Amino acid sequence: MARPIRKIVIVGGGTAGWLSAAYLNRAFGGKVEITLVESARIGRIGVGEATVPTLRTTFAFLGMKEEDWMPRCNAAFKSAVRFNDWRKPRPDGSRHTYFHPFFTVPEPPVPSYEQPFHKRFGRGVSLAHFWLKQRLAGDPRVRATFGDAGMALQRLCELDKAPKPLPGTDAPDPGYRYAYHFDAALIAEYLRDLATGRGVRHLVADVKAVALDPRGHIEKVVTDTGAELHADLFLDCSGFRGLLINEALHEPFVSERDTLLCDSAIALPADHPGDGLRPYTTANARGDGWIWEIPLYHREGTGYVYSSRTTTPEKAEQELRDFLGPRAHDVPANHIRMRVGHNRRSWVNNCVAVGLSSCFVEPLESTTIALIEYQLALLVLHFPDSDLDERRVTRYNELMTSAFEDLRDFIVMHYCLTDRDDTEFWRAVREAPVPDSLAQKLTEYAQSVIIPDGSQLRLFETRSLWAILSGMEFGFTKAPPSVELMNDDAAWEMFEHIDKERDIYAAALPDHLAYLKVLHGAH
Ligand code: FAD
Secondary structure, eight states, rough: OBBBOOOOEEEEOSEEEEHHHHHHHHHHHHEEEEEEEOOOOSOOOOOOOOTHHHHHHHHHHOOOHHHHHHHHHHHHHEEEEEEESSSSOTTOOOHHHHEEEEEOOOTTTTTOHHHHHHHOOTTOHHHHHHHHHHHHTTTSSSSHHHHSSSHHHHHHHHHHSSSSOOOOOOOOOOOOEEEOOHHHHHHHHHHHHHHTTTEEEEEOOOOEEEEOOOSSOOOEEEEESSOOOSSSEEEEEEEEGGIIIIIIIIIOOOEEETOOOOOEEEEEEEEOOOSSSSSSEEEEETTTEEEEEEEEESSEEEEEEEOOSSOOHHHHHEEEHHHGGGGGSOOOOOEEEOOOOEEEEEETTTTTEGGGGGGGOOGGGHHHHHHHHHHHHHHHHTBTTTOOEEEEEEEEHHHHHHHHHHHHHHHHHHHHHHOOSHHHHHHHHHOOOOOHHHHHHHHHHHTTOOSSSOOOTTOOOOOHHHHHHHTTTOOOOOOOOOHHHHHSSHHHHHHHHHHHHHHHHHHHHHHHHHHHEEEHHHH
């Protein structure tokens, strides 16, 4: 007879473990007893400092207020990702650079550029499609990339603007979507305090053994302090090693190392490069991968994601230190071996893997925490009784695989459109196999066969795809035929409106650092 699940044990206290604890506690309150066990000896991975806008919804669900958590986590705002040097320099010798801004989505009550389009052209027709029509027609009035043309944010990022006015002022609020940069260690601690304050049990110990029952379900985990933790459901948040899902339950891991060549990273804290504070992540392509710069309030998180097939950890560290110059902090670098790919199934019997133990693609679009949020939302939706109805488990696994593969395709898209051939790494990138699913999508995108937005499975919508494709100078050949038949007036009005917004918000929005100083001072 099925009964409700009453006990959950979470193994691992990184961002995945503590976000899971806080989320499930918020969803189920005191009806489910949650215990989190983490090792003091095995550290957290210590990276994961950039996010995407979905996190605002998750933090709101947890009741977290920016004025409280942001100062405690050294946090700043993020409105975009900037990509430098992902293609050869331009014919005039200038470096190749483009932005992927967080587009505002047309969901009431969020004010949106695109609402007039719904009224005039029907749901789903996007300014991106008109942009493409006019680019292909060679109209000189439209900007070269959709990331620049489709929103005022790129300009506001270049001016180091906060994405919203300071509270209590009467400056106009554009209602932009934004995300955060924060200190990975501090956010885990904040979430720990939040979760334990609401009743989650916390145990510091090493899990030494995992006992299975005759069905192959986890019966208990045993720690080095002799504690035996029984539960109905176990969450594996143990990081890349997958202590429960891979080591105990032997679920196979499907590697993507031939498609995504970067398999290693080095992280290093640094000082900010100048006086301002950039409200975006920068991804600088380099000889063997790319260097991230993530501006937090007090420092920058930086790191080099590279391929161990074309360089060594020592050379990569030197390249990162040379890139940063005197900005690099004089501390040992954090060298990380990355496991890129996904478990064949993330939920096996009574064990659900969340975070790095489940799946990982390199952090080019800062998506792992977003995937953790997605996993938790899916888990709550498919939460089982004690009978662990196989249909819920199967549906969960199908959705996860599909979300992962869509995301992998999105990340590969950033690489496979490059024309760089200056190093062994970039030549290998150009020869690396492109997943069939992506190859098919690219053929469709070229002809603007549109995938409808609003699919739960997609982290990034058409506007984002168009920002990357246009930024990487993709060979679009055709605008949607429907848009060819439509009158352009509304699109031109919209482009003019965006031009005006660039000026209005450049004047009205506060400087990013100035905003944060007020926020931190208020704490
Ligand atoms: P971890 O942080 O590794 O935590 C594992 C936990 O398991 C630890 O608490 C450890 O003590 C515990 N543990 C392990 N073994 C045992 C045991 N035997 N007993 C008890 N406890 C145990 N994500 C983003 O969203 N944005 C980014 O910008 C981003 N950048 C990244 C950059 C790099 C180079 C990498 C590799 C990842 C990045 N990520 C990013 C992913 C991000 O780091 C993770 O999603 C996030 O930190 C969650 O990690 P985790 O909690 O799954 O694992």
